Amino acid sequence: xxxxxxxxxxxxxxVQDLKIRIRLDNGVMQAVDGVDFEIRQGQTLGLVxxxxxxxxxxxxxLIGINPKECETTGxxxxxxxxxxxKPVELLxxxxxxxxxxxxxxxxxxMIFQEPMTAFSxxxxxxxxxxxxxxxxxxxxxxxxxxxxxxxxxxxxxSDQEKRFDQYPHEFSGGMRQRxxxxxxxxxxxxxxxxxxxxxxxxxxxQAQVLELMKELQQEFGMAxxxxxxxxxxxxxxxxxxxVMYLGKIVEQAPxxxxxxxxxxxxxxxxxxxxxxxxxxRSRRLDSIEGSVPVPIDMPPMCGFYDRCKDRIDGVxxxxxxxxxxxxxxxxxxxxxYSEPGEANSHVQAHP
Ligand SMILES: Nc1ncnc2c1ncn2[C@@H]1O[C@H](COP(=O)(O)OP(=O)(O)O)[C@@H](O)[C@H]1O
Ligand SMILES: [Mg+2]
Numbered sequence: 001x002x003x004x005x006x007x008x009x010x011x012x013x014x015v016q017d018l019k020i021r022i023r024l025d026n027g028v029m030q031a032v033d034g035v036d037f038e039i040r041q042g043q044t045l046g047l048v049x050x051x052x053x054x055x056x057x058x059x060x061x062l063i064g065i066n067p068k069e070c071e072t073t074g075x076x077x078x079x080x081x082x083x084x085x086k087p088v089e090l091l092x093x094x095x096x097x098x099x100x101x102x103x104x105x106x107x108x109x110m111i112f113q114e115p116m117t118a119f120s121x122x123x124x125x126x127x128x129x130x131x132x133x134x135x136x137x138x139x140x141x142x143x144x145x146x147x148x149x150x151x152x153x154x155x156x157x158s159d160q161e162k163r164f165d166q167y168p169h170e171f172s173g174g175m176r177q178r179x180x181x182x183x184x185x186x187x188x189x190x191x192x193x194x195x196x197x198x199x200x201x202x203x204x205x206q207a208q209v210l211e212l213m214k215e216l217q218q219e220f221g222m223a224x225x226x227x228x229x230x231x232x233x234x235x236x237x238x239x240x241x242x243v244m245y246l247g248k249i250v251e252q253a254p255x256x257x258x259x260x261x262x263x264x265x266x267x268x269x270x271x272x273x274x275x276x277x278x279x280x281r282s283r284r285l286d287s288i289e290g291s292v293p294v295p296i297d298m299p300p301m302c303g304f305y306d307r308c309k310d311r312i313d314g315v316x317x318x319x320x321x322x323x324x325x326x327x328x329x330x331x332x333x334x335x336x337y338s339e340p341g342e343a344n345s346h347v348q349a350h351p
Pocket of ligand 2: 055056057195196
């Protein structure tokens with residue numbers, strides 16, 4: 001094993017028992033309910049699931065940008081090698097404090113489905129990328145501009161000098177997405193969180209932007225948390241995948257293993273509803289019958305029970321489902337793979 005691959009296996013960010021509760025008028029919604037995962041240096045973890053399952057809340061929790069009404073508990077440990085080597089507990093930091101602001105944008109960057117959430121319409125694209133660089137990387141304006149122009153060129157925007165002085169509305173959707181990526185990567189982050197980064201783009205541009213992300217990952221060596229509802233994107237981009245349903249990760253495995261050997265009935269349903277390669281990517285994952293319940297005052301049971309063809313009555317609707325390790329790096333949360341009450345094979349929430 002080369003030093004580089006050994007290095008690539010090191011964990012960078014570990015999430016343990018992440019829970020997000022939102023107080024609503026009609027009760028408390030357990031929107032994220034005990035999520036565990038790990039992202040390794042230079043690797044891509046995919047977080048996939050239908051709309052509303054808690055992907056965005058989970059990913060925004062990592063950098064503390066969920067709205068105030070979200071009550072978040074658990075451990076988010078950032079084990080960056082670049083600083084003193086000491087792991088940082090991100091959830092214990094003041095969400096507006098100096099420490100998290102030094103990490104957010106600088107060492108963990110985020111891109112979104114809609115680039116207009118990242119750019120202000122009031123300032124030029126160039127100025128906004130430069131601001132990020134001046135905030136985190138250098139105080140020298142000339143140098144910051146040079147880096148910004150380089151980044152615009154890296155993401156395939158030609159005529160950078162002219163583009164630098166244009167406003168977001170003067171860019172096409174695909175170009176805005178590229179510009180947002182260049183801003184996110186301008187501070188050379190160790191982790192990039194990409195929340196449905198290509199969902200709003202048409203298929204050709206989508207493929208180009210994904211290709212670009214892969215190239216930049218090769219060049220900069222950052223890890224990526226890729227959030228998507230599209231298993232096709234997961235197959236193309238990711239090393240590992242976590243399948244999320246109703247606030248929980250129901251299955252997690254290396255990508256090849258998950259596609260070859262899916263276990264959870266929900267994962268199997270997702271794979272069945274996956275558009276064929278080259279087919280219509282815009283189709284939603286809607287071919288699993290039934291709808292997702294709202295997790296308000298849910299009794300302990302499997303959240304997929306109502307929609308599951310393999311459910312075991314009196315078991316799956318009576319108790320919480322533990323995560324079971326069924327192979328190396330492959331875990332599943334389903335009673336088809338663990339006896340109720342069986343303790344040995346269960347993955348512990350707090351190892
Ligand atoms: N600020 C909020 N107030 C109330 N409900 C919210 C808020 N943010 C998210 N939710 C709800 O939490 C659930 C998970 O949301 P989200 O993480 O955005 O899902 P996803 O990104 O997987 O589509 C959804 O039911 C959503 O409506
Ligand atoms: Mg979302």
